[in-house]
Each structure stands twice: as structure tokens, then as C-alpha cells.
Amino acid sequence: YGTMVHMTSFRVDPKDPTPLYAQLERAIRTAIAIGRLQPGAQLPTVRQLAVDLHVNANTVARVYAALERTEVVETQRGVGTFVRATPPASVVSENRERDLDRIISRFIPEFAALGFTIDDVITRLQRRTK
Amino acid sequence: YGTMVHMTSFRVDPKDPTPLYAQLERAIRTAIAIGRLQPGAQLPTVRQLAVDLHVNANTVARVYAALERTEVVETQRGVGTFVRATPPASVVSENRERDLDRIISRFIPEFAALGFTIDDVITRLQRRTK
């Protein structure tokens, strides 16, 4: 009733020094990799996502173009942008180790800022593996 | 024997779209947070660090200035830059536990997206405490 809202809920943080387009690209790749976006699924339209994220449409288009170039998504002219059938893990990232390091480098200062030590976090993580 | 080498081993990655200054600031805050840089410890000189990181000295200087402004480090003119004594008590949240869980929950999908398990992450974190 009224407009259907695509609850894909990507988020970008303008305060983060990481460029918006890089944040969004990472978010979409993650969504695909963890299966929240299934193969064949349509991504939000460029303009819609731009509105949702309070970001310029060009910024979104740039991300879609980058994903298309790396064959993570497929664009049908005049129709829309869709998740590709085959998103082999290797395509999602060519350098897992480096990427893991980067994520951890963003992770540590966030909890450290709250006064938690690495050991605190390890304890917490171990609880999640049980 | 000539030059003191500060083996702090910060790293910045010019391929990362995150600005160099943001990467460096994050790295230093992390080093302090995890105790690799103890209160009172001296940071490398601006020039030395610039050479080590293959980065312009202005960039390093700007980071040091930012850290000084937020009272994370202290500069003694003509002497050097040092880690401050007290991690700010002001940061203490009433819901630290909940906040930590949120941070962890935000990062787990990113790790999982690359195919890493929680145990992989724990291993990696433990390596950073050394």
C-alpha cells in the first residue's frame, strides 16, 4: 500500500574519512558475499539509492559502474542493475589477507575508543563461536 | 650509534582509498589503545616517520597536530612528541557492553564476507597484541 520500500539498508557515514563511494562499494560487496543480496536480485535504482543514502546519484552510479567492471553485477541497459549469477569468492576480493588487515585496522580503534582491550574483544568473540 | 630507529612499525597503504593522514592517525591511536605505545612513550619524529612511511612530512605533522588537539599526545618543543598519561575517562559509557556488541555485530559480516571465521579473526587479533 503505497510505495514498496526495498529494505536493503546500505549505510554510508559522511563523517568517515573513507570516501563515500568506497564505503558503498564495500557495503554492496559485503551484502552479496554474505547472501543478503542473492544472485539475480536487482539492486536499488541509482536514483533511489542516492535519495536513501543522501548522496549524489553520480556517486552511486560510479559504484555501480565499478561493480559492473569487476563483474560483480550486471547492468541491463534501460532496465536495471542485477547481482551476477557467479560471484566467486575470488572476484569479491583478490586479496583477502590485505582486506582482512584493513578491516581489523578499522575494528580495533572502534572498540579501543570505548576502553576495551583486544583481550576483552577476544573473550567476547569466543563467546560467539560457542 | 647514530640514528635511533623507532620500531613502531606503523603502516599506511597508498592503494587504500582512505586518506593517508586518516590511516596514520588510526594506526597511532590503535597502537596506544592496545598498549603497544605506553603512556610517556616517545613517538618517532615527524621527519623520521615521514621517511619510514614514504610520506610527506607535512602529512605526518598534520596527524601529530590532530592528536595533540585531541589530547592523545603531548608535544614538548624541541624534545619530542609523547603519549599522554591518561586515556580520557570521559569516554566511559553507561552502555559499554551494549556498544561493544554493536561494534562486533557490525564487523562480523565484513569478516564473514571474505570467508573468514571468527577464529581467524581471533588469531589475527592475538597476533596484534604481541
Add this chain to the structure above:
Amino acid sequence: YGTMVHMTSFRVDPKDPTPLYAQLERAIRTAIAIGRLQPGAQLPTVRQLAVDLHVNANTVARVYAALERTEVVETQRGVGTFVRATPPASVVSENRERDLDRIISRFIPEFAALGFTIDDVITRLQRRTK
């Protein structure tokens, strides 16, 4: 026996950044120029070609209209679209030889850039005359 299949085998490449309409127009002009489409020959119907090329019928129609405007083809309402009799004599240049050399000189570096020899190109061109 039912549908006539026009084996004209035009091709458009959706990955090519060149617009589809431009690709198709060029392909048809080429087919005429090299004699694969003789004067008087009927072009495929708009809809048929659209299906063959996996392209929207509007796109094909727009190309046919453009070709008609430049008097390369002729549409007989309710009958079909046909190649015109005369390649326009108006095109004849006084310096055709020099012009041809210029065109060739412009393209050779492009071939060479990909590591192809002139002989490779000749072979390729000969294949197109068949």
C-alpha cells in the same frame, strides 16, 4: 515454411561503450559497403532484427529511420525495407587515394598496439568478404 530467416548476421556488443544504435547503423552500412547486402536486398524486419540482436525494437526502428533519412535504404510501407540502388556519387572525393592512405595510417597504430601485424589484419578483412 513459416518465418523467413534473414541470415544477415549483424552483431552488436552490449559491453562495447558505443551505443547500440551506433553499432547497428555501422554494421548495416558496412554490410552494404562490402556488398554483403546488395542494392535491392531486403533488410530484416524491425521486429525480427530486434529479436535476433536481443535489442529493443525501438532501437532498430530508430536505426532504420536514420538510414532512410540518409537515403541508404528505402522503406516501402507494408512491404519492407530495402537497400537503395546507388551508393551516393556525391561522396566521390578528388583525393580519394590520399584520403584512403590517411584512414589506413590512422588505423595501423591501433592494430599494432594490440600486437597484430598488417598480415593479421589482411587475413581478418578477407574473412569478412566471404
Add this chain to the structure above:
Amino acid sequence: YGTMVHMTSFRVDPKDPTPLYAQLERAIRTAIAIGRLQPGAQLPTVRQLAVDLHVNANTVARVYAALERTEVVETQRGVGTFVRATPPASVVSENRERDLDRIISRFIPEFAALGFTIDDVITRLQRRTK
């Protein structure tokens, strides 16, 4: 002695339906491949090339970014853009056959428009191999 003019002389044709950025990217890749731009050579600055080509600086920047992503050139922050040391033929184009076809598809209608046949051109090309 006035300003040194970098005679790199790339050209783009706004009348060509091929997007400007695609024309420019092709031109630069060609220049590198045929050795007109040697490894280590600096590309014109974004703004300079934009002026030379009567094109917006963003368009040039987009091309440089694309070349950087495919590791054909290397950008040094704040310094400039340079041809990479190793431009293996495979990097220049992953699909030589397809690219050759595209070039030939642009080549044929140009000389056909002047009334030359493929055989005319072949004869001409053979003369160049001697």
C-alpha cells in the same frame, strides 16, 4: 621561452558516438602499447589534457582512474600520473580478438564511405608490408 608543450597529441572526436572517455582511454592505451609513451613517462596533467582536448577535467580524471585500476599507469598522490614499468601485452587488453574485431568494424565503414572495397584496402595494405 614560453611554456613547453607536451606533444602527446591525443585526440578525441566529439562527433563520434563512442563516449569521450572511451576514445581517450583507447588513445592512451595505444600510445603506451606502441611505445609512444614509454614506461615511467609522465602523462599530461589532468587539467592540462582537459584543456588540450576541450574536455572536462572530470572526464580525463575518470580515464586516469580507469587506467590506474587496470594497472596501466600509476598515480603518485600529489605528484602526477606515470606509465607503469610493466605493461604486459595482456594487461593492455584481455581480449585481443574482440578488440581487433571492434577496430575492424570501425575501419571498414570509413573507407567504404569513400567507395573503396575491402579488396582495394587489402591491396593497399599489402603494399605496406613490402
Add this chain to the structure above:
DNA sequence: GTGGTCTAGACCACG
């Protein structure tokens, strides 16, 4: 002065 990011807004190609 170098390249990079982002915005606003126009216009095009395609379905």
C-alpha cells in the same frame, strides 16, 4: 600544482 571526491543538473540511450 597534482590527482581525487562530491555535488547539481543537463542530456542521452534504452526499454
Add this chain to the structure above:
DNA sequence: GTGGTCTAGACCACA
């Protein structure tokens, strides 16, 4: 209505 291209112009990061 979909994505793509291009422009003009602001501001940032870096040397």
C-alpha cells in the same frame, strides 16, 4: 523510468 555521459565548479589530500 533505467543507467550512462558530460559539464561546471567546489573542496580536499598530498608534495
